[in-house]
Amino acid sequence: MDVETIGSVGEFPFIDRIVARLGPSRPDTVVGAGPDDTAVLRLPGGRLQLATADSQVAGVHFLPDRTPPAWIGRKAAAINLSDIAAMGGAATHALAVLAAPPDTPADFALAIVDGLAAELARWGADLVGGNLTRGPALMLDVALLGEVNAADLLLRSGARPGDAVMVTGDLGAAAAGLAVLLAEADGRTVAAPPHDRDAVVRRQQWPSPRLDVAPLLGRAGATAAIDVSDGLAADAGHIARRSGVGLRIEAARLPVSEATRRVAVALGVDPLQWAVAGGEDYELLFTARPAAADDLAARVAAATGVPVTRIGMVTDGPDTVLARADGSVQPLAGGWRHFG
Ligand SMILES: [Mg+2]
Known part of the structure; x- marks a missing residue:
């Protein structure tokens, strides 16, 4: 056995x-x-x-x-x-x-x-x-x-159905940087503009924590939060499970930088895959009372320069899903796992 x-x-x-x-x-x-x-x-x-x-x-x-x-x-x-x-x-x-x-x-x-x-x-x-x-x-x-x-204080367990799902900054850049480093370690040249290559590698090797944003959230109507370390899919799942809710994430709303998109083209990868399943972006994924969400995003951007994007909503659950632009809905899955 x-x-x-x-x-x-x-x-x-x-x-x-x-x-x-x-x-x-x-x-x-x-x-x-x-x-x-x-x-x-x-x-x-x-x-x-x-x-x-x-x-x-x-x-x-x-x-x-x-x-x-x-x-x-x-x-x-x-x-x-x-x-x-x-x-x-x-x-x-x-x-x-x-x-x-x-x-x-x-x-x-x-x-x-x-x-x-x-x-x-x-x-x-x-x-x-x-x-x-x-x-x-x-x-x-x-x-x-x-x-x-x-x-x-923001816990993973505070999300309520109807809340907006928000994320700081952009997603997938760290996974793009890792893909570049692995390709280069393989002896391959990544045909992306050098400043794009450097930007995503820097996101992989030198992520910036959102400690400037963090203290603004709780009092502005945020209800639950997690940092995106294992990937949006896995980390959204943590909020859903701890809060006893579901999440519906709109694929078309996910913030992906131009640098990440150009590196994806160079490597022949769908950048949505990095945004959903790639880890180590260290952005904050949080939920907020729907009436407070837009004002909260504006307040954070004005105070810190960090953009905040509304990417979906909290549902009764239990499923956490990704809604594609073509109308299809699929389970949100595929985060980074350390052990298989
Ligand atoms: Mg964490």
């Missing part, structure tokens, strides 16, 4: 099994392991602390010979900062664990740390400690703390 593995169980079902093994939580644990982008912990005085951790592993999340080391550090910070943003919060303190083979050049490792510290500092967070260990491959693991006012 085959041995059951993490790969055969699958990433999210395995996380569910981990969570099921945990004991009862303390009374000040508001949101514990599993249901949301970060944990939510009650501090004295009614403030809420946010806590999250995420890793970057050589060969899994980045190609060490094709990624500037500072960008490795920046991305490790950004993916954690993005989870704090998804809760409507602000980042405060980080711990980092760097595992590296002993023959790693010191300058390379220090450049990773410089990138990590710079991205944290950009958003007002301090690197306050961590650990350095020998490892078989480079790995940077970051634990990040943040804070949020109770009035600004």
Whole structure:
């Protein structure tokens, strides 16, 4: 009989099994392991602390010979900062664990740390400690703390039927960048304009968290949020499941940049595939009360310069679907999975 593995169980079902093994939580644990982008912990005085951790592993999340080391550090910070943003919060303190083979050049490792510290500092967070260990491959693991006012807290579970579905920025660029890097690693030349090629590669290697947008959402009528790390399909599914609703996403409304579209043409790919199933865009996907949605989008754009697009609506469910321009409707599926 085959041995059951993490790969055969699958990433999210395995996380569910981990969570099921945990004991009862303390009374000040508001949101514990599993249901949301970060944990939510009650501090004295009614403030809420946010806590999250995420890793970057050589060969899994980045190609060490094709990624500037500072960008490795920046991305490790950004993916954690993005989870704090998804809760409507602000980042405060980080711990980092760097595992590296002993023959790693010191300058390379220090450049990773410089990138990590710079991205944290950009958003007002301090690197306050961590650990350095020998490892078989480079790995940077970051634990990040943040804070949020109770009035600004956004959970995945707050979406209600009739709410508008919104997304910041544009989708699919990080997947386009990954496709470019993989094609180039294969020795192929991608026949896209160089500035388009560079733009999507930068989105893959140096995503920008939406911490400037995050604190504006809760008070402006947003009801639920998640960051787009695993891909729109998977992350929309998380909101739907946690809120007990369905989502109807209009394919024609999905924001896809001109650079992403031109790279898609060069690689012969439908950019909609990247926008729906490609991960690592680190945009915020959120729902909002329908009467507040347009005003919220205008307010965010005016305050931050980040565009917000209405891409669909929350339904009674249970299905989360993609409505195509030709009138066809299909299940929204196909997110990034770490284990098969
Ligand atoms: Mg997340």
